[in-house]
Amino acid sequence: MIKIAILGCGTVGGGVFKLIKQNAYDIKMRTGKEVEVKWVLEKDIDKALECGVAKEQISQNIDEIVQDPEVQIIIELIGGLNFAYDSIIKAIKFGKNIVTANKDLIAVKGEDIFALAKENGVDVKFEASVGGAIPIIGAMQNVLCANKYSDIVGILNGTTNYILTQMTEQGISYDLALQQAAKLGYAEANPSSDVEGTDAARKISILASIAFNSRCTLNDVYQEGITQISEKDITLANKLGYQIKLIAMAKERDNKIILFVRPAFVKNDHPLASVNDVFNAIFLKCDAADNIMLYGRGAGELPTASSVVGDIMSICTNITHKTTGTYGLNCYLQKEVLTIxxxxxxxxxxxxxxxxxxxxxxxxxxxxxxxxxxxxxxxxxxxxxxxxxxxxxxxxxxxxxxxxxxxxxxxxxxxxxxxxxxxx
CATH class of the missing domain: 3.30.70.260 (ACT domain)
Incomplete structure (x- = not known):
């Protein structure tokens, strides 16, 4: 049996708890280990209880969790930067393997985290940090790892894609489309991280680090949002045979990288032009596999939980075979990042x-x-x-x-x- 702890019981944390319970038999048969949630870190006890967590599983003390010798995997689903970072660093020092969906953490603090994990011989998995249920990180690090990538082009934010889709299909203004997104729960009370491009910028920096084997951070990404897009812009794009999408792109030419997030005219026959509503997609240009696009739900309780639990199962297999700590985010090159x-x-x-x-x-x-x-x-x-x-x-x-x-x-x-x- 492998015992785990979940930090945070919000939308994704609750989904992870449910999915582990729901698919317990298959998880055991596929990994050879039964997975048991020993702890759930959550300040709001009622929230955890509503997700089906037993009272004795709930803790409000991070030290109690990271110092528990029975816990082998800690799943960080708190979000944010400082507390999440401090918790992960503590956990790694106590020999815990880590799963996180925290794109902020990987984009800003990833270098320190992966170095410490390697030093302590533990895994850090982060599939859910980009693309929700889309298995883009696993695909790039494993199945496609023999390739060199020249371009990564993605629609990486569901909120902005929903807004632009509604502006296109209904002919409505940005403000009205944003109101609709908020009403449906697709936009936060403060949507600035989404609509100004920061969320997508974090994600493309992670994918670029994997693709180009060179550390890329949020500060390397040029970003523009969609707040200035008008109905006239949408109409013009459609008239010319394009769709307006918030595009995140990483390009490498001659060992030099350009990273950006910006609204773009996407030709109607491009695969990304038909990606609508809250869906995400990532289009890869590879030297051997040629062009590949992965598409799916980029957020949500169970879509994101799917990737998190997949990472948990991968670590369980590594624990069984005593191979943890052998693979993280290996940025062994230092490439110049060009301005936009x-x-x-x-x-x-x-x-x-x-x-x-x-x-x-x-x-x-x-x-x-x-x-x-x-x-x-x-x-x-x-x-x-x-x-x-x-x-x-x-x-x-x-x-x-x-x-x-x-x-x-x-x-x-x-x-x-x-x-x-x-x-x-």
């Missing part, structure tokens, strides 16, 4: 300009001076004096495009300019 202006991509440039002769020629001239090639142009009247220009570029360096835009904004005939990256 070094990105090469095609872009959609939107301009509001005076509707008069030679304006388009002047814009094309300024773009051409900086090597920005135009693929297509659409001009639409706004009123009797103003026009809207939509320019799709060929692949170009973002730095060159931004320099051209800065010059154009100084022109009397350009009243407004903004860009979207295009994902074809």
């Amino acid at each position: 202006d070094q990105l090469y991509s095609s872009f959609c440039l939107r301009l509001r300009v005076l509707d008069q002769p030679n304006v388009l020629a002047g814009i094309a001239s300024e773009l051409g001076k900086r090597g920005v090639s135009i693929a297509s142009v659409i001009q639409s009247p706004v009123d009797s004096t103003m026009a809207s220009l939509t320019i799709i570029t060929h692949e170009t360096k973002e730095q060159d495009l931004q320099k051209a835009i800065a010059i154009l904004k100084e022109k009397e005939y350009v009243k407004k300019a903004n860009i979207f990256m295009c994902l074809d």
